Amino acid sequence: MAVSRPRAVIPYTFDPESDPETEDTVASETPPQQRLLQDASEWCTCGNCMTMPTEGENVCCKETxxxxRRMNELPDTPTCMTYHPGLEPNCLNPYTLQNMNNIYRADYGPLRGRTIHEYVCNIQIRGMFKS
Structure with missing residues (x-):
């Protein structure tokens, strides 16, 4: 009887390939390393951005x-994501956040080294923009 050898695991075999249409950030944005040195009015297109402490946080909603896509689903497209009617019930409501926290912990376990701020931001973004 022949002994079968274990098959090699090939990473990323079943992961979808990158699609330019589904990329999160618009390619024409100002390089983020310059934004800490600029006033938010120089790179913000929605009119509500503020300069944040890190480069990664200095992103306008109109660049993602x-x-x-979520804003364009509405008949009257809001000028900023903060005016979207789904923002408060999905991202700011404490009961929704607690429910999303329970779902996340059931699927992925505890925080694993993340700060509570990073964790809550991640939960909020997943809830609002899940396709």
Whole structure:
């Protein structure tokens, strides 16, 4: 009887390939390393952005394709994501956040080294822009 050898695991075999249409950030944005030195009015297109402490946080809602798509679903497209009617019930409501927290912990376990701020932001974004 022949002994079968274990098959090699090939990473990323079943992961979907990148699609330019589904990328999160618009390619024409100002390089983020310059934004800490600029006033938010220089790179913000929605009119509500503020300069944040880190480069990664200095992003306008009009630069993220998932956000743009979500805003374009409405008959009257809001000028900023903060005016979207789904923002408060999905991202700011404490009961919704607790429910999303329970779902996340059931699926992925505890925080694993994340700060509570990073965790809550991640939960909020997943809830609002899940396709």
């Amino acid at each position: 394709l998932k956000v743009i």
